[in-house]
Amino acid sequence: MTIIWSYFGARLGSVRSKSRGSPQPGTIGYHRCRNRLAQMQEGDTRAGLRGNAPGLLQTSLMRLAPLKTEAARPMLTDRYYYLNNFRLVLSWLEDRYGDLLEEEQRRFIADFNALALPAQALLVRMATRKSDLFRASKLNYEEIGSSEAAAAPLIELGWIDDQSPITLDELFTLLRKDELLRLLDAPRAAATLHKPALLESLRPACRELPLLQTWYAQCGEKIYRLRAAALCERLRLMYFGNFHQTWSEFVLADLGVFRYERIDCSGNSRAFHSREQIDVFQQLYRCRERLHDDADPEQILREMPQAVQDSDWLEQRRAKLMFRIARRCEQRQKAGVAAGIYASCAHPGSALRAALIHERAQEPAKARAACIAGLQMPREAPDRDRFERVLSRLDRKTHGRPVARARNPIPDFAIIAPRPVPAASVEQAALEFLSASAADSSRLYYVENTLIVSLFGLLCWEAIFAPIPGAFFHPYQHGPADLHSLGFVERRGAQFASALDSLSSERYKEIILHNHLEKAGIQSPFVAWRALDQELLNTALECFPASHLRHWCEWILLDAHGNRAGFPDLVQFWPGERRYRLIEVKGPGDRLQENQRRLLEYCTSREMPVSVCHVRWKDQVTPARADP
Numbered sequence: 001m002t003i004i005w006s007y008f009g010a011r012l013g014s015v016r017s018k019s020r021g022s023p024q025p026g027t028i029g030y031h032r033c034r035n036r037l038a039q040m041q042e043g044d045t046r047a048g049l050r051g052n053a054p055g056l057l058q059t060s061l062m063r064l065a066p067l068k069t070e071a072a073r074p075m076l077t078d079r080y081y082y083l084n085n086f087r088l089v090l091s092w093l094e095d096r097y098g099d100l101l102e103e104e105q106r107r108f109i110a111d112f113n114a115l116a117l118p119a120q121a122l123l124v125r126m127a128t129r130k131s132d133l134f135r136a137s138k139l140n141y142e143e144i145g146s147s148e149a150a151a152a153p154l155i156e157l158g159w160i161d162d163q164s165p166i167t168l169d170e171l172f173t174l175l176r177k178d179e180l181l182r183l184l185d186a187p188r189a190a191a192t193l194h195k196p197a198l199l200e201s202l203r204p205a206c207r208e209l210p211l212l213q214t215w216y217a218q219c220g221e222k223i224y225r226l227r228a229a230a231l232c233e234r235l236r237l238m239y240f241g242n243f244h245q246t247w248s249e250f251v252l253a254d255l256g257v258f259r260y261e262r263i264d265c266s267g268n269s270r271a272f273h274s275r276e277q278i279d280v281f282q283q284l285y286r287c288r289e290r291l292h293d294d295a296d297p298e299q300i301l302r303e304m305p306q307a308v309q310d311s312d313w314l315e316q317r318r319a320k321l322m323f324r325i326a327r328r329c330e331q332r333q334k335a336g337v338a339a340g341i342y343a344s345c346a347h348p349g350s351a352l353r354a355a356l357i358h359e360r361a362q363e364p365a366k367a368r369a370a371c372i373a374g375l376q377m378p379r380e381a382p383d384r385d386r387f388e389r390v391l392s393r394l395d396r397k398t399h400g401r402p403v404a405r406a407r408n409p410i411p412d413f414a415i416i417a418p419r420p421v422p423a424a425s426v427e428q429a430a431l432e433f434l435s436a437s438a439a440d441s442s443r444l445y446y447v448e449n450t451l452i453v454s455l456f457g458l459l460c461w462e463a464i465f466a467p468i469p470g471a472f473f474h475p476y477q478h479g480p481a482d483l484h485s486l487g488f489v490e491r492r493g494a495q496f497a498s499a500l501d502s503l504s505s506e507r508y509k510e511i512i513l514h515n516h517l518e519k520a521g522i523q524s525p526f527v528a529w530r531a532l533d534q535e536l537l538n539t540a541l542e543c544f545p546a547s548h549l550r551h552w553c554e555w556i557l558l559d560a561h562g563n564r565a566g567f568p569d570l571v572q573f574w575p576g577e578r579r580y581r582l583i584e585v586k587g588p589g590d591r592l593q594e595n596q597r598r599l600l601e602y603c604t605s606r607e608m609p610v611s612v613c614h615v616r617w618k619d620q621v622t623p624a625r626a627d628p
Contacts, residue, residue: 093238094109105235115153127232238281243285262475359390454527459553463499540573583610
């Protein structure tokens with residue numbers, strides 16, 4: 001957990017609301033953690049986390065999530081909960097994809113169902129772990145009993161292997177340092193080395209294959225290699241229809257950490273409709289894993305499947321991976337290859353990246369063409385401002401002057417606040433300063449991308465979770481599979497129109513309050529339950545005009561993926577006057593991001609009260625330089 005807590009440690013301070021005077025522990029940390037996990041789940045390289053980071057983030061969310069008190073937290077009483085979940089997956093796949101399963105998969109399901117309970121349980125225990133190597137002495141489970149007895153039929157089926165050679169690196173993952181020193185007869189000086197340094201010091205002497213094959217006898221215990229790991233992984237991918245959900249999803253649901261909307265997933269609502277689609281999906285998964293392992297992007301490109309013509313969501317995933325391959329090519333100074341990928345890629349941002357490459361390569365005509373083409377593509381709408389900036393630079397180089405560009409001025413103000421303690425954030429410091437200095441009855445809350453986006457999610461709940469064909473494949477989906485596609489809003493046009501029509505009367509408040517009560521805690525790509533208590537919700541509904549809420553909903557619907565971010569950090573309410581102000585906080589040296597500027601300009605053009613608060617630290621400002 002060190003990686004996660006060191007990153008979010010500065011965000012876990014209590015945020016105080018002037019009206020309540022009580023802390024809201026971990027509010028900022030929870031939502032930063034939640035947003036970063038969403039980026040990882042969507043395969044966004046900007047998340048900057050690799051390897052087991054998604055699992056660590058899941059664990060962090062479990063710690064920060066709004067569960068009951070420690071004593072009231074649910075416990076799993078079924079000793080075979082993991083086995084029952086695995087059986088559920090196999091049964092579901094037989095029912096939904098029986099006509100698409102390979103012979104090897106059918107045989108695996110039949111043989112698994114014929115196994116004795118201990119053997120089934122042991123296989124699932126191993127299949128749901130990260131590694132494919134196991135020490136028999138570490139497979140101690142009360143409900144299974146003897147691991148060697150349970151493993152015997154699995155060895156006979158060829159699903160696990162107790163005679164497999166292992167490499168030096170694998171051995172170091174299995175054994176403790178003291179065991180390694182004894183096993184490899186390392187010199188006495190090696191005892192002072194850390195494990196990674198010990199591995200490198202022994203590597204030159206442990207390269208011969210015969211030595212690798214003799215380690216088993218010297219270990220004094222059995223070591224199992226799970227041969228069925230890849231097959232179990234393919235079954236998991238088929239069930240979830242995505243790359244990020246793991247077997248832990250069932251456990252989190254059983255514990256009540258995650259709850260899901262109940263959608264009618266009829267037999268026709270399945271992720272795959274042909275064997276070819278499954279092959280493409282698994283091919284994408286292999287390419288994605290190789291990209292994570294930093295393999296040559298050009299080699300991965302050659303292994304990528306062709307465009308998918310009969311599945312929008314699958315083509316969407318392929319386009320996203322193509323975009324990421326192109327970005328990796330850019331990072332490796334292969335701009336020409338990247339530009340070629342972007343030219344044929346339908347993922348948002350491709351046209352802009354192509355324009356930037358051509359601009360850097362001193363190819364103004366190609367850069368201009370890419371910008372003009374991008375401005376005409378609906379999927380590139382979020383980058384409109386960046387296209388215009390590129391065109392402005394090109395005009396300045398060509399004609400000596402940029403194209404005049406009108407901008408709506410964004411109101412701003414500055415504060416000089418005490419420097420916060422190391423564990424606090426600039427947003428928290430601004431909130432506390434503004435709360436303490438306000439002479440009226442206003443209330444301030446830290447909301448960032450939670451409050452307004454949650455109001456949208458509650459108002460449009462029925463539209464978001466409409467049982468559209470191709471949107472929901474299994475009972476554990478956080479949101480519709482086509483959420484990031486261009487047709488997401490169009491496919492639900494009638495439902496979204498109905499939700500927005502409710503804003504012409506008081507009915508929208510009834511819808512939001514009803515869904516806040518009835519859907520509480522259910523996973524949604526838009527609703528941040530922890531940040532939306534009853535007091536904040538009631539205050540927002542009283543102070544946000546319906547016309548402003550409509551504007552925000554329309555803004556999100558322009559880009560249901562990208563426009564969920566960029567909302568200001570703080571909201572200030574004046575309940576007695578039924579008005580509000582949104583405040584984006586910027587610390588010393590910080591400036592508005594492009595998505596933040598676009599949203600603030602959108603709001604100011606519609607006369608919505610927004611401001612940017614520039615924070616300066618008191619210990620860095622002399623009295624002579626202080627703002628009046």
